[in-house]
Amino acid sequence: MTKKILIIGNPNVGKSVIFTELTGIYVTVSNYPGTTVEITSGNLLLNDQTIEVIDTPGLYSLVPITAEEKVTRQILFANPDCLVLQVVDARNLTRMLPLTFQLIRAGFHLVLAVNMLDESRREGYHLNLSILGQRLGIPVVGTVATRGEGIDQLKEVLTQVWKGHLNPRSAFRPQIDQVLQEKAQIISAQLHSSYSITKESLALLLLRGDTELRQLVQKKEGPSRWRQIVTHLISVSGLYDWGPSYQLAVDEHAAAEKVLVGILTRRSPETQRWQERLAQLTVAPWSGFLILLAVVYCGLYLFVGRFGAGTLVDWLDQHLFQGLLIPACTALVAAILPSQFWQSLFIGPYGIVTLGVRYAIAIILPIVGSFFFFFSLLEDSGYLPRLALLMDRGCKKLGLNGRAVIPLVLGLGCDTMATLTTRILETKRERFIATFLLALAIPCSAQLGVILALLSPYPGAVLLWMAMVLFTFILAGHLLNRYLPGQVPLFFLEVPPLRWPRLSNILIKTYSRMQWYFLEIFPVFLGISVVIWLGEQTGIFQSILGLFRPLVSALGLPPETAVAFFFGFFRRDYGAAGLFDLARSGILGLRNLVTAAVTLTLFLPCIAQFAVMWKERGPLLTLFTVAVIIPVAFMAGFLVNLLLLLFNV
Amino acid sequence: MEPIPLTRLAPGASARIAGVRSRNQQLVHKLGALGVLPGLPVTLLQDYPAYLIQIDQTQLALDQDTANCIEVLLI
Numbered sequence: 050m051t052k053k054i055l056i057i058g059n060p061n062v063g064k065s066v067i068f069t070e071l072t073g074i075y076v077t078v079s080n081y082p083g084t085t086v087e088i089t090s091g092n093l094l095l096n097d098q099t100i101e102v103i104d105t106p107g108l109y110s111l112v113p114i115t116a117e118e119k120v121t122r123q124i125l126f127a128n129p130d131c132l133v134l135q136v137v138d139a140r141n142l143t144r145m146l147p148l149t150f151q152l153i154r155a156g157f158h159l160v161l162a163v164n165m166l167d168e169s170r171r172e173g174y175h176l177n178l179s180i181l182g183q184r185l186g187i188p189v190v191g192t193v194a195t196r197g198e199g200i201d202q203l204k205e206v207l208t209q210v211w212k213g214h215l216n217p218r219s220a221f222r223p224q225i226d227q228v229l230q231e232k233a234q235i236i237s238a239q240l241h242s243s244y245s246i247t248k249e250s251l252a253l254l255l256l257r258g259d260t261e262l263r264q265l266v267q268k269k270e271g272p273s274r275w276r277q278i279v280t281h282l283i284s285v286s287g288l289y290d291w292g293p294s295y296q297l298a299v300d301e302h303a304a305a306e307k308v309l310v311g312i313l314t315r316r317s318p319e320t321q322r323w324q325e326r327l328a329q330l331t332v333a334p335w336s337g338f339l340i341l342l343a344v345v346y347c348g349l350y351l352f353v354g355r356f357g358a359g360t361l362v363d364w365l366d367q368h369l370f371q372g373l374l375i376p377a378c379t380a381l382v383a384a385i386l387p388s389q390f391w392q393s394l395f396i397g398p399y400g401i402v403t404l405g406v407r408y409a410i411a412i413i414l415p416i417v418g419s420f421f422f423f424f425s426l427l428e429d430s431g432y433l434p435r436l437a438l439l440m441d442r443g444c445k446k447l448g449l450n451g452r453a454v455i456p457l458v459l460g461l462g463c464d465t466m467a468t469l470t471t472r473i474l475e476t477k478r479e480r481f482i483a484t485f486l487l488a489l490a491i492p493c494s495a496q497l498g499v500i501l502a503l504l505s506p507y508p509g510a511v512l513l514w515m516a517m518v519l520f521t522f523i524l525a526g527h528l529l530n531r532y533l534p535g536q537v538p539l540f541f542l543e544v545p546p547l548r549w550p551r552l553s554n555i556l557i558k559t560y561s562r563m564q565w566y567f568l569e570i571f572p573v574f575l576g577i578s579v580v581i582w583l584g585e586q587t588g589i590f591q592s593i594l595g596l597f598r599p600l601v602s603a604l605g606l607p608p609e610t611a612v613a614f615f616f617g618f619f620r621r622d623y624g625a626a627g628l629f630d631l632a633r634s635g636i637l638g639l640r641n642l643v644t645a646a647v648t649l650t651l652f653l654p655c656i657a658q659f660a661v662m663w664k665e666r667g668p669l670l671t672l673f674t675v676a677v678i679i680p681v682a683f684m685a686g687f688l689v690n691l692l693l694l695l696f697n698v
Numbered sequence: 699m700e701p702i703p704l705t706r707l708a709p710g711a712s713a714r715i716a717g718v719r720s721r722n723q724q725l726v727h728k729l730g731a732l733g734v735l736p737g738l739p740v741t742l743l744q745d746y747p748a749y750l751i752q753i754d755q756t757q758l759a760l761d762q763d764t765a766n767c768i769e770v771l772l773i
Contacts, residue, residue: 109731114724140755144733172755258723291717291726298730302738332759334746438748438759450761451748539725540761543732544750 050158050211052100053131054093055124057152059145060107061431061545062138063164065089066194066554068104071204088124096208111151111250112259112294116472119261125157129245132210132217133157139169139176139191142309147301149185150223154253155246158217160210161189162203167196168546173318180312186219195551223304226296228288229256232281239278242269255282257294328547331435341439344432348423349461350501357419358498359505365411378402394582405578409571412626414563416498420462421562422555429550429558433458434542441540447526448482448533449474450540456483460491463566465658467491468665478535484666485529488654488674489681490522499625500646503632510643513689517647521685569657577616577623600683604644605690607636617649624649640693648686653678701769704751705762707742713770715740715753720767732758734768 054071056064072091090103105124106117113119125133133152137145142163152159163178182189188206192199209215233256237248244251254262255278263282267275289296330336375396382395382402395402427433433455441451453474460467464487471483492500504510530537584590597611609631617624628645631637637645653675654662662671701716715738718726733753734740743750743757749765751758760768 109728112727114728141733143754144756147731258727291719291730292723294723294727295718295730298727299735302733302735329743332750333744337747434759438750441748441759441761445761451759539722539764540748540759541725541729541732541764542759544757544759546757 050132051128051130052098053128054100054102054134054207055128055131056102056104056134056136057108057121057125057148058136059109059138059141059148061543062107062136062145063192063194064107064136065104067134067136067162067164067192067200067203068102070194070197070200072102088120093204093207095204095211098211100207100211108148110148110298111155111254112257113261115475126245129156131158132207133159134162134207135159136162136164136194138165139163140165140172140174142176142313143302143305146305146308147223147298149187150221150301150304151250153185153187153219153221155250156218157246158210159187159219160203160206160217161185161187162192162194162199163189164192164194166191166199167193171318171322173316175314175316176309177312181308184221184308184312186221187217188215195554223301224307225300225304229253229285229293229297232256232285236278236281239274239281240266240270241274244269253297256285257297258292324547324549328431328435331432331547332438332544337435337439341436344427348427349420349497352423353416353419353494353498354501354505357416357494358502361415361419362412362498362502365415366407370407370411375403375407390586393586394579397582399578399581399585401575401578401582404581405574408623408626409567409574412499412629413495413570413623414567417463417494417566418559418563420494420498421566422559424459424462425555425558425562426550427458429548429555431545431547434544435547437540437542438544445537445540446530447486447523448530448537449479449526450538452540452542453479453483456487457491460487460493461497462494464488464491464493464654465569465661466562466565468658468661471665474538476535476538478533479538481666481670482526482529482533484662484670485674485677486522486526488658488662489525489651489678490518492518492650493655496625496650499629500650503629503642504646507639510639510646514643514646514650517685517689518650521651521681525681573657574623581616604648604683604686605694606641606645607631609636610641610645613645613649614652617652617655623655624652640690640698643693643698644686644690647689648682651678651682651685653682699771701771704740704742704749704765704768704770705745707770709742709744712739712741713772714738716769716771718767719769722767725764725767729764729768732756734758739773740768740770 056068058064068089068091071093088103088105090101093100093102103124105121108118108121111122113122135149135152149159149161163176169176178189178191188210190199190203190206192203194200206215210217233249233252236252236255240248240251251262255266266278270278285293331340379396382392386392394400397403436458437451437454440454444450444453455473456467456470459470467487468484471480474480474483500514501511504514581590584593594611594615597615598608601608601611601614610628613624613627613631616627628649632642659671662674707713715734715736717736718729718734720726733756738753741752743752749760749762751760
């Protein structure tokens with residue numbers, strides 16, 4: 050056995066919390082199926098031995114469907130000698146044991162962590178873990194990971210496994226359909242090459258219709274043996290109403306019930322908790338949408354817009370930077386560097402300190418930080434799948450399904466991060482539509498915060514800006530859905546219970562996201578400062594801005610705004626922060642503000658998002674997106690300006 | 699008794715799952731893995747804005763087309 054632990058399990062069972070408890074390194078823990086897009090690994094010190102622990106995206110069965118399940122299976126098959134720690138939710142054991150059976154049959158070293166024992170006790174369940182372990186033939190540990198219960202015992206069991214005192218391999222086989230069982234035996238006898246899982250398991254996966262494995266086996270076994278295998282595969286295809294795969298799911302479920310006979314008992318559950326009543330209200334037609342509005346108003350407008358972009362930014366910018374740091378730096382730089390030329394690199398109008406550091410720390414970080422806090426709260430409470438349920442009908446009109454609300458809402462925080470998250474969507478078509486909409490009409494939290502802060506004294510302006518951006522968003526989605534080939538995918542999603550989030554989890558998560566964001570932007574901000582400074586000193590900057598000026602003046606904006614547009618491309622938030630500065634200096638009237646806000650919101654994504662789009666969607670679709678966005682953004686701005694002129698604003 | 703699509707149930711009603719009927723094998727497989735299996739009791743919690751069903755301790759949100767693929771027997 051290699052010194053490696055893979056944490057495997059369905060979504061929403063607490064894999065990531067167990068990972069954190071074992072390794073101490075924080076990872077995004079989420080209530081939404083499939084947010085652990087990236088694989089996280091850490092180290093566990095067990096008996097003076099360092100063991101690598103890997104957290105994987107949720108997996109429902111060994112036959113994967115989504116891109117993330119495929120990733121998990123790849124990791125599993127690439128590490129046949131590691132220890133698999135399967136995490137299951139104690140309330141849904143019958144549904145989760147089939148994966149256990151499949152892992153045992155595939156020949157993995159397996160330890161089972163039955164998590165969320167607290168929730169299952171509240172539901173009135175009682176489970177005899179030691180008999181469960183005996184029946185399955187593998188070590189079983191009960192945990193309440195969110196409270197750290199059972200973790201020491203889990204570590205002890207892992208130690209015993211490595212010492213050889215506990216056997217993590219089992220000969221347990223669930224009873225399955227006779228015909229399929231026999232076919233699996235015949236097929237496995239035909240498999241002559243070596244594979245990372247047992248041949249009987251591989252044969253059953255082939256019978257389940259796994260296309261990826263069929264290709265692998267065809268390649269490894271050669272055409273003549275493959276032809277024989279195929280005849281066996283075809284021979285069972287018509288035997289079952291819903292196909293062999295579904296038949297096996299039925300059998301495995303029955304086997305799971307059998308394993309639990311006599312050891313899983315249920316008294317009547319405790320009285321309905323307020324969480325459950327609230328959970329119903331969050332998805333019911335009227336109350337659901339009212340709660341959604343309240344969440345958006347309180348979370349985005351009050352917390353991110355007013356508190357983050359208002360109170361926090363004011364304090365950091367006015368007091369910390371303008372009041373303390375910048376005067377101190379100015380004095381310092383002036384004392385060290387006699388030359389005006391070099392001084393301006395640090396403290397000039399586009400200096401590293403006055404612009405780069407200040408924009409990053411005083412304006413952008415508090416806004417993005419408060420958004421990430423809000424988003425983590427939504428994630429950990431289990432609200433996101435409910436949001437998906439509420440928005441599914443609306444999303445369908447844009448060619449997306451309810452799942453797409455996750456990247457779209459995350460886009461309100463950081464469009465770059467959200468573009469990466471479009472991986473959770475199933476079809477290429479959906480991923481493109483979501484990426485396009487993110488690039489066009491979803492303002493990131495920095496933009497959103499700045500724009501809300503600028504416009505909030507004028508409710509009419511906020512409404513007009515929102516209406517214009519929303520209109521563009523819906524129109525673009527509608528057109529893409531109408532003219533792109535392909536179909537709107539089906540929507541089905543597990544809805545976990547509403548859970549009271551743990552503040553420490555949310556804070557750690559917010560922190561790790563802010564850290565990701567900050568490491569991403571800070572060098573870019575500093576770089577931009579230097580580029581602008583160089584451009585200004587050499588005069589190139591002025592001539593590029595000169596190109597932008599006619600466009601900007603067509604929108605009725607003062608020429609100074611060209612800077613915000615130009616640098617908005619490097620960072621969206623940078624452009625927004627520039628706008629903030631201009632508005633503070635009083636150059637922009639209300640009409641200018643709304644026009645600039647609309648145009649900047651729709652305008653090009655920042656360079657980081659552009660790079661991610663290029664990587665995820667390819668050059669063709671990225672260039673198409675950009676080619677559409679530029680004229681649309683300016684046209685929308687032009688229209689808004691015209692409209693406001695008509696009404697004499 | 700003939701199985702009927704889940705969409706014909708009134709919100710609040712319970713039934714027993716008869717199976718998943720769809721030519722989309724991936725959908726059948728996925729719903730099976732989510733626990734939509736014959737014989738299990740299912741309760742339709744709501745049907746708007748999306749369908750929400752409960753099977754044992756699991757709640758699933760479905761759109762109309764998916765819900766139509768799930769066949770149930772009235773108890």
